[in-house]
Amino acid sequence: MKDNILISAITKQEWLGEAGEKLRPVVLNAFKAGGEAGTKIKNFLHGTWLGHPLHPLITDVPIGSWTSAAVLDGLELLGKKQYAKGADAAIVIGLLGAAGSMVTGITDWSGTTKKKQKIGLMHGMLNLGATALYTASYVLRKKKKDRGTAIALSMLGYGVTSLAAYLGGHLVYGEQVGVDHTQVSAEYPEDFVAILPEKDLVENKMTAAKAGEISILLVKQNGEIFAIANTCSHLGGPLCDGELKDDCSVVCPWHQSEFSLKDGSVISGPATEPQPKFEVRLKDGQVEVKLEK
Numbered sequence: 001m002k003d004n005i006l007i008s009a010i011t012k013q014e015w016l017g018e019a020g021e022k023l024r025p026v027v028l029n030a031f032k033a034g035g036e037a038g039t040k041i042k043n044f045l046h047g048t049w050l051g052h053p054l055h056p057l058i059t060d061v062p063i064g065s066w067t068s069a070a071v072l073d074g075l076e077l078l079g080k081k082q083y084a085k086g087a088d089a090a091i092v093i094g095l096l097g098a099a100g101s102m103v104t105g106i107t108d109w110s111g112t113t114k115k116k117q118k119i120g121l122m123h124g125m126l127n128l129g130a131t132a133l134y135t136a137s138y139v140l141r142k143k144k145k146d147r148g149t150a151i152a153l154s155m156l157g158y159g160v161t162s163l164a165a166y167l168g169g170h171l172v173y174g175e176q177v178g179v180d181h182t183q184v185s186a187e188y189p190e191d192f193v194a195i196l197p198e199k200d201l202v203e204n205k206m207t208a209a210k211a212g213e214i215s216i217l218l219v220k221q222n223g224e225i226f227a228i229a230n231t232c233s234h235l236g237g238p239l240c241d242g243e244l245k246d247d248c249s250v251v252c253p254w255h256q257s258e259f260s261l262k263d264g265s266v267i268s269g270p271a272t273e274p275q276p277k278f279e280v281r282l283k284d285g286q287v288e289v290k291l292e293k
C-alpha cells in the first residue's frame with residue numbers, strides 16, 4: 001500500500017525516530033525491573049491472556065464517550081440545557097478510558113520499531129494532547145464558568161483524537177500491527193507433506209523448512225520432533241533465528257515473544273495470538289507435517 005501525504009510526512013520525521021529509540025528502552029526496562037510481576041503485567045496489558053490485543057478494545061471507551069459528549073454538547077448549544085450533565089459525565093468516562101488506552105497503547109508500542117514506532121508515537125502524542133484538552137474542558141465545566149470555552153476545548157479535543165484514531169487505524173490496516181501474521185496469506189498443509197530429510201534434523205537445533213510458501217520451524221528435543229509456524233504471529237519475525245530454550249519453547253528474535261513448541265501457545269508477549277502447530281510423522285526418511293486441528 002502506498003503511503004498518503006500524512007503518513008509520509010510522519011515517517012520522514014527523524015526526531016520521532018530518535019525520541020522513540022530513547023523512550024522504548026525506558027518502557028521495556030520499567031517492565032523488566034518488575035521481574036516476574038513486571039512480565040505478567042506486560043503480558044496482561046498486551047492481551048496475551050485474551051488471545052487478542054487489549055488496546056483496541058479499550059480505545060472504544062474514550063472514542064464512544066467523547067462522541068456522545070460531542071452530540072450532547074451540540075444539543076446543549078441548540079438550547080437543550082438538560083443534556084449538559086450527560087455531556088460532562090461522558091467526558092469523565094472518556095478520560096478514564098483514555099488512561100487505560102494509554103497504558104495498553106504504550107505497552108504495545110514498545111513492541112514496535114522503525115516506521116511503525118514513529119506512527120505509533122505520533123498517535124500517542126495526539127491522544128495525549130486530546131486528553132489534556134478534555135481535562136481542561138472538564139475543569140472549566142466543574143467550575144461552572146465559561147461553558148462556551150469548555151465546549152470549544154472538548155470539540156477541539158474531539159478533532160485531535162479523531163486524527164489520532166485515523167493513525168491507529170492505519171497502524172492496523174496499513175502496517176498490520178495487532179494482526180495475526182501467521183494468518184496473512186497462509187495456506188497451511190491439511191494433508192501430510194514432506195518438508196525435510198530426517199537426517200538434516202539435528203537435536204536441539206532450530207531448522208526452517210518450507211511447505212509450499214509456508215515456512216515451518218522444526219525442532220528435535222529429547223528425541224521428539226516439534227513443528228510450529230516459523231513466522232511470528234506478532235509482526236512476522238523469523239522464529240528460527242531466535243533463541244531455543246531447554247523447556248521446549250522458542251523466543252522470537254525481533255521483540256522477544258516466547259512460544260511453546262508443544263502447542264504453539266504464547267508464553268510471553270507482545271504476541272497475543274498462538275503459532276499454528278503441526279502434526280509430525282517420519283516416512284521414507286522424510287519429515288512430514290500437516291496442520292494440527
Ligand code: FES
Nearest residue numbers: 232235237252255
Ligand atoms: S515479530 Fe515481534 S515478537 Fe516476533
